[in-house]
Amino acid sequence: MAAYNPQGQVDVSLLDGDIPVLSYNTSNLLSRASTVASTVTTRTLPPIQNKKNYENGTYIDWAKESQPKYWPSLTSLKWFTLVASSLLVGYITTLIDLVSVWLNDLRKGLCFSKRDKWSLLNPYSTCPKDEWSDWSEIFFNFDNKWTSALVDFPIYAFLSIIWCLIAVYITVSKEPRIRQSGIPEVKAIISGLNYDLPNYLGKKTLFYKVIGLCFVVSSGLWLGKEGPLVHVSCCLLNIVYSLVYRLDDPRRKHEGLRRELLSAAVATGISVAFNSPIGGVLFVLEALPSYFFPTKIMWNSFVSATIASVILTGFKIFTEGENFNEGDLFQVNFGNFSWLFMEIIPFLLLGILGGYFGFFYTMFYKKVSSVKFKSALHKKLCSIFHLAEGYGPFIEIVLLVLINTLLSFPVSMKKLPLAAYLKMLFTDCPPEDSNLDSNSATFMCKSSTPITLLKLLYIMVQGFLVSAYSFGLPIPGGVLMPSLVIGATVGRLLGILSQIFQNLFDFDYLSTCTEKSCLVSPSSYAVVGAAAFMSGLTKLTMCVVVIIFEITGAVTYVLPIMCSVMVLKFVNDWLCNENIYDSWLISNLNTKDSNDHINPRNVGLNDGKGNGLCDFTNLIPSVKLKLPDIPVKEAMVPASSIQCIELFPDDGPKTIENYQKFISSNNHEGYPLIVSYSNPISLGYVSRLELLDKITKVKDSSKIVSFQLADLSNNLCSQQAQFELEIPDESLVRVDLQTEVSYLLVNDDMPLLLVLEMFEKLSLNYLIIMNGDASYKDYMCGFVDRFILSRLIDSKFESLTDYNLYEQEVREFDLESALEDDRLVHRRRDRVSIELLT
Known part of the structure; x- marks a missing residue:
């Protein structure tokens, strides 16, 4: 792996191989007067003047997310947002329950009970068995095995297929964002990912998610509405949040507050799904990583989950009649109330x-x-039925529903909705001499x-x-x-x-x-x-x-x-x-072979780099043990392979057009700023959005750029003056560039384990790795970001387990001479400092 060598040559190439490899002599590298700590140095950053804007596919830098103006007024609106969204979640959940149960039972027949005015909506599981009529009995007033096979089954299968085709058409053609449950995406959003929130948590997604969910649950497929209710709840909260906080006003825009409220929305979704407010609160704390204090998340979640549960329970009592009350869903009374x-x-x-x-x-x-399996299956199905490849998902869903219907129709218990069947499993059979007066009681016990x-x-x-x-x-x-x-x-x-x-x-x-x-x-x-x-x-x-x-x-x-x-x-x-x-x-999520419809652009930021979730402490011990005790330089991207912005480019001055092509040729969200590849003094980090904003303001793309930075050293100021003298005045354009200065400076000898913990506990997005050699301590020698580390975690550190030479050096380590080395003491002290800081 490449590294800078003061006595020799080093190959310098840009990441992804976009620019040919160049060779530079590093013997004349300059050093600056500022010092870098041996392992970690903390810096005091200047106050943030402007609110940072985040692009899709990027993570929020929580350490730099400043509080907006008028923060007290924003906090006072928080409770109104939580209460309003919780009320809406309760009503929407009731609507989904009623519609899905009615559509599910419509495949079998109708209940003509005279007990209450809601008889047509009375579920199959609670309808008296003498008052339920299958379709054969309704049409021909006759019900036996033959009519059931010739009349009831075709209607049952036809409606099941229609319900699923409606759902798959909505997902494929109208809104791909509604697929599956949405819990993984919400987990990434709350951790800080900008996942096209106006659309993924918008009105259109909410509408199609509710419609599609009703039809999927009613079709008989083994999928539930409980997980998707989390997505529905987050959509409702984001819509209310956008209306209340008027996000077009920059003073009111705050992504941290939005994710704080979204955490409460997750608890609300689980609460109405299972009628379990406390379970919803614990779900948020246990399943979702969050930057915020747990006590704040608990209180917000508790309030919103309680309100939504009260609304759901009260609305069901009003709408579901005498036979379909809240206790019929899950409540259980055991025959044996104790255990031995x-x-x-x-x-x-x-x-x-x-x-x-x-x-x-x-x-x-x-x-x-997997994409490979789905592609082969869709291609095979379309060739069998002589249809275009775009019809593959529709053929697949029709065949699955037909097979599932054939397997389910002969078993009476399988005709029930999953919630009703679960309730039946939780209930003991009545005594043998009791009267089985409902369909549900007869299925398990007869x-x-x-x-x-x-x-x-x-x-x-x-x-x-x-x-x-x-x-x-x-x-x-x-x-x-x-x-x-x-x-x-x-x-x-x-x-x-x-x-x-x-x-x-x-x-x-x-x-x-x-x-x-x-x-x-x-x-x-x-x-x-x-x-x-x-x-x-x-x-x-x-x-x-x-x-x-x-x-x-x-x-x-x-x-x-x-x-x-x-x-x-x-x-x-x-x-x-x-x-x-x-x-x-x-x-x-964010893989090269994923059918990700969230970002309409061909190449989005960080596209194909992985999910970026640096969740290290929750790994099981067997995986953690696979991480060898190696420094971060074994996992970082070396400076020779990083796409950087040079203050004085080694290959000559660059024009606006050069930088436009440079930005469009990669999918990075930012670039380290250095003096040059031959003199890699770190000057900070430049976001892609900042660079793009500044160069697009220059109308003439042939202008040669000279970046203007604040607080440059006298030596660099002299170099910049000499650099600009070599450029004709009519071709020169000076571009003010605002850089991000890292809070932490880390050298290449930092243990990788400690770097992982820093990313997780401090919610970092990137680290610029400095040279550990005291003679070149201001030189950048590498770069690591959360996407690099998350791929290491997801791969269970397989790419790092081949360092046998390093392990051999550890075995041959002389403990007595090591005790005399102060670096071990400093390293341990630095680790304690980080733990205290977090």
Whole structure:
């Protein structure tokens, strides 16, 4: 890897190979009077005069994000924004619930109950079984197996296909931003990414997301509305925020405040999805990286989540009639309200199964959603049906829905919405002599035990395959509810097996009975299984336990749920590093082969560089151990390969046209500023937006540029005067350039581990690496940014594990002579200083 050598030659080439390699002699490199600390030096920056503007694809530099003017007035408007958006989230969620349930049941028939005026909207799961009419009974007044096959199934399959085709048409042709759940993108936005917020969180996206979500959930595919409600909630908050704060006024524009409120919107979305306000607050703290204080995030999230939950509950009581009340969605009353110590064995087994479920689900999803797989599949389908390649996604969705319909129609339980089926799994069967007066109660309890086990096993396999495949389709939908349902199905199956085991072996320690049943309650196993599988897919722990507790009321089962999730976490971390959302971020967000429709330009800033999320502390220990103890110079981009702005270019003066071509030839958001490649004294950092703004003001593109900087040393001022004397006055244009001066100066001997922690804890965007040689301490020798480090993290440091020579040097290290070296003491002291600073 190239580095500057005072006695020799060094090859200098620009990043990406855009300019031919040049050769310079570095023996005459100059040194400046200012000093650079041996490892890290802090600087006091001048006050920021103008508000910094951020382009799409860039991250906010939180350390330099100054507070806007009139900050007290902005804070007072915060609560109005939170309350207004929370009210809207409650109403929109109710609308999605009612429309999706009605469209889902419309595929099967209608309920003509006379009990209340909302009979046509009465769900299939709560309609009295004698008052529900299938389509064959409505049209021909006759209902048997033949009419069900000839009339009910075609209508059921046709409407399922129509609902999905509407959703995929909206996504592909109208608004690609509504695809999938939106949680990974929101995670990146809250961490500081500028992801085309006016459009991604705009009115158009909100409208199509709600419409598409209703049709997808109603189609029978194993996708839920819970994850996408986070995106819907963030859209509503961003719309209200834009109206309240009038973002056209620069004095009111503040990206930090927007993301502070978006964190509360995430909690609101989870709250209305599961009717779990506390779980929503914990979801934000556990799942989303944030620059803000947790106490502020908790209070904002708690207020907004509570308001939205109250509105949702009150609106349902008003609209859903007597048979469809809030308790019918998730609330559970166990037959066995306590558990014994022996049951901890199957509960821990559910945790192990949940860990493997999360791993295999993510691997299968990555396989079937890859660009290579999708391209080959769409090309093959279009050739079979003799259609243009643009119809590939439509053919794929039609075939998937048709297969899913064929597999689901024979099983009555599969005709229910996922939420209704989950509620059924959480409910124990009534006594044998009781009257089963609703459809939902008959599905799980009317069959014999072997038939029920086969049904549950069949639903588990189908749900796993269809859900993992559907999540990769270009349609809105989430995986939180499918993971709960699959886990509850496995838990119910294991609970029935445990009940059979109890009846076969009538031991004294298995015969202890509670008030309502003897030891084993299959519904309690369903609750533990749901928590385990949801945690296995998302790698979340505390918020999952609280969400399950809030939606079921299973107070006495909190400890078994915690034990199951604890075991799951160890197993899942051993199997894989990322969860389903991180997997999407690594594979799809800002990659070269991703179908990213967010940026309409051919080349956007940082395009193809990765997601840029420097999340290092949350890595599992097995991945952290792969990082060798090496300095940052082994991972940085050397100065010879960096595209820099030169104050005095070595290859001669440059014109405005040269700089315009230079900017358009790359996708960097900024460039280090140096004196020249042969004299790489660091003068700061210039953003692309700043450079582009200044050179576009010059109308004549043939003018030769001389950049004017503040606080130049006398030596450099003399060089600049000599540089300008060599240029004719009629061709010279002086361009004032505002540079960013780094808070921290880091030399190339800094441990890479410490650099990673600095990027994460200080939310840095880049670091200019200085030469560690005391004779050339002001010389830039390399550059590293968050995208470089995030790719190292995502690749599990595979590109850094081949430094056997360095490891050999460590093994041959002389401890006694090292103790006499003060650099070790300084390095340890610098590390402590950084930890205290953060």
